[in-house]
Amino acid sequence: MYGWLWRALPGPTPVRALLAVVLVLGVVAACFTWVFPAIAPLMPFNDITVD
Amino acid sequence: MTRIETTQPARRGQPGRPRGAGAVGWAVFGVLGEVLMTLGVLIGLFVVWQLWWTDVAAGQEQAQAVADLRWEEPVTAPAPVERTDEPPVLEEPEELTTFATLQVPRWGEDYVQPITQGVGQDVLDHLGVGHYPGTAMPGGVGNHAVAAHRVTYGKPFNRVAELELGDPLVVRTEGTWYVYRVTSTEIVLPHQVEVIAPVPGEPGAAPVDRRMTLTTCHPMFSAEERFIVHAELDHWMPVADGTPAALDGGA
Numbered sequence: 683m684y685g686w687l688w689r690a691l692p693g694p695t696p697v698r699a700l701l702a703v704v705l706v707l708g709v710v711a712a713c714f715t716w717v718f719p720a721i722a723p724l725m726p727f728n729d730i731t732v733d
Numbered sequence: 734m735t736r737i738e739t740t741q742p743a744r745r746g747q748p749g750r751p752r753g754a755g756a757v758g759w760a761v762f763g764v765l766g767e768v769l770m771t772l773g774v775l776i777g778l779f780v781v782w783q784l785w786w787t788d789v790a791a792g793q794e795q796a797q798a799v800a801d802l803r804w805e806e807p808v809t810a811p812a813p814v815e816r817t818d819e820p821p822v823l824e825e826p827e828e829l830t831t832f833a834t835l836q837v838p839r840w841g842e843d844y845v846q847p848i849t850q851g852v853g854q855d856v857l858d859h860l861g862v863g864h865y866p867g868t869a870m871p872g873g874v875g876n877h878a879v880a881a882h883r884v885t886y887g888k889p890f891n892r893v894a895e896l897e898l899g900d901p902l903v904v905r906t907e908g909t910w911y912v913y914r915v916t917s918t919e920i921v922l923p924h925q926v927e928v929i930a931p932v933p934g935e936p937g938a939a940p941v942d943r944r945m946t947l948t949t950c951h952p953m954f955s956a957e958e959r960f961i962v963h964a965e966l967d968h969w970m971p972v973a974d975g976t977p978a979a980l981d982g983g984a
Contacts, residue, residue: 683767710778718782723854725783729956730890730949731852731865731880732926 783885787858791887795861798831798847804907810975815968820872820943821909825864826850833871835862835879835889836903838979839896846889848904852880861889865929868946871904871911872969875940878929883949883960890949893960901979902945902964905972912977913945913964920951921959928961942966 691698722728826832833848848871849860856863862881869875881889902913921928928948931940943966951960970977 683764713775713778714782714786718779721779722783722787722858727950727954727956728858728882728885729923730857730882730959731863732921732923732928732948732959 787885788887791859791861791885794859795847795887795889798849798860799834799845802831802834802847802907804905805972807905807910807972807976808974809981813970813975813977815912815977816970817968820911820966820969822873823870823906825866825870828853828866829856829860831860832864832906834905836905836980837896837900838903839900840892842980846881848879857882858886861887868929869931869940869943871906871945872909872943872966874943875931876929876933877904877913877943877945878948879946880948883951884953890947890960893947893949893962896962901967901977902947902962903977903979904945908972909969910972910977911969912967912979914967915962915964916944917963919961919963921961923956923959925959928959928963933963 688698688702691701693701823832828851829849831847831849835846835848837844846861848862848864849856850864850866852863852865857880862879864870865878865880868878871877883890883893896915896918898915898917900915902915904911904913919928927934927936929946930936930938932938932942933944933946945964945966947962947964949960950956951958968977
């Protein structure tokens with residue numbers, strides 16, 4: 683999977699490394715912005731009200 | 734290290750090289766391993782987000798909510814009169830409206846949190862302290878009940894277990910200070926809504942006292958139980974008259 687991704691990235695090794703870092707940061711940003719806030723309410727430790 | 738005796742082929746797994754069914758099996762294993770490792774990293778990232786980033790993000794939102802009130806700085810008068818007559822009580826505002834601040838000297842001189850109408854995630858996960866709709870407003874007869882996170886999302890009630898009997902909880906609306914004092918704490922189950930009843934523990938009873946109740950999770954990092962703090966109004970004063978002694982290092 684990652685081997686395939688590495689081979690799919692264009693350019694010489696430094697360019698590929700840079701692209702890989704950008705991809706990783708993009709995934710982390712997407713998780714922090716959308717994915718984690720969406721799944722946090724499903725976690726069993728966030729309830730603080732009585733109802 | 735001189736390790737020149739074996740010259741490895743430059744690349745492993747060159748595409749296009751014919752391999753047997755065993756090789757395909759190993760490839761599937763390899764991808765499965767990578768997927769599992771990726772999941773592990775993502776779960777680790779989620780923990781970082783929950784334990785660190787939510788505090789950073791919500792902490793900023795809460796400080797901003799206090800700043801956005803643009804209320805006048807309270808004056809520091811020498812000895813403001815502590816009034817115990819009928820205090821002014823605001824109407825309940827619309828959901829998501831920040832209408833008061835909470836200061837708790839026990840939790841630090843700088844501790845100021847906004848109090849916002851509503852106890853949905855849009856309030857608690859961003860603006861901090863939420864007011865249970867339908868419960869009394871600050872200073873009102875009945876029970877001014879509020880909820881906030883004890884861990885994560887800015888953790889406004891993180892140090893709730895440090896409160897001692899008699900500790901002041903100071904609520905400010907734009908024009909009025911309300912100084913409550915802690916009367917009791919208890920740990921209950923999540924369904925025990927009687928803790929926020931107008932007379933705590935006696936749902937249906939007609940209130941005569943002016944109380945306040947904090948609810949948060951217990952134990953920390955769990956939603957098994959709720960930590961409850963009850964308080965009763967000690968006195969009030971117009972903001973124009975001065976600042977409560979409780980906020981001035983006094984008790």
